Amino acid sequence: MTPSPSTSAVVRPSPRGPSPTPSPSPVVTSSPKAGASRPPGRVSTASFRVEIPEIDAVLPVVPVGVAEDGQMALPDDPSTAGWYRFGPGPKDDSGAAVISAHVDSRDEVGPLARLNRLDRGDRIVVTVDGTGVDYVVERVDQYAKTALDVDALFSRTGPARLHLVSCGGEWDPSARHYEDNVVAVARRAS
Template sequence: MALARSRRLAATTALAVAVTAGGAAAWATREPTAQSSRALAVPTSTSGARSADPTPTPTSVPTADPAGRRPVPTRVVVDRIGADLPLVALGVDRAGRMALPSSSHVGAWYRFGPAPGDTAGAVVVSSHVDSSEDGVGPLSRIGRLHRGDRITVRTSDGRSYGYRVERVVHIDKTSLDTGLLFSRSGPPRLHLVTCGGEFDRSTGHYEQNVVAVAAADRP
């Protein structure tokens, strides 16, 4: 579905998520609350409370950067929607939110979380749905994905990791559990995320997130 030009010009925001105690079981693998609350914490957040920030707010950032010790994702390919994005490894911005490239045609892998090939947890990849510099991005089309569609993530050591879509959900930004989005436990999976829903001119943000949940191929 095409996005209005006014949205493309106005939206320099990508992805806003907020913590809630419920509403996530329908899209993610539910974990015990204690595990979810430990998964990722934001230096600038003391509670992981609800917000409408323009980018996802992880719940904890480790002191060591795991991206420096392993191959990192460099590209995500989703044939069904014609998406082929280079990826950069990013952490959090000065506000403690997940950092994203300004371009809607470049994605970010959350470098403090799991990487492709890890035996547990969610690999988080996201990008702007659109941007003022280059218009609508490929991830604007993830709502078209179907169960079983393949997503491939390539890494800096030349390997490719496959994932199969299990579901795609549209979630209000006040209803997405970031403890689950950035989880480090549970089965290996990919969370491909962007913005969706209506663009709220009063806040400068989209009202929803779109999350494609994909299970890792078995070795």
């Protein structure tokens, strides 16, 4: 039997980033943070998707926030990805746009289950509002959930880049989540 998505299946956004403003999206239990440097990213969902030709993956992407448990909220369907809407967007000039999806559900294995098969130089296209933004994979890392550097993952500074995240490693039936996260780091193509 395939395990179901866990509420701890993906990473916890950095506590240093801005908290969400009221919206019809997920409930957020955190309070506003001081020093927020930029407003939440603005992206239309009309034509937002990520395409990864090397692993034959095309996923629609929806903006997400923070779940009640403090984790990055994700769509239940592993064939739909979430973009962390309170960080940089895929078309922003700096910082890391974070897009993530569950690796599987009780009923299906999602496209990002193949994320660890990407190699340096593979292409990723994020389409936002009808415009494709090309990225090139620099590396794919696998970390124990406890070792993941969330400040680096959700960074708002530095060059424009994409962090694609899913789960990996072994399924821990007592904790009801996978032990690791797989992170593909891609730079904006010139």
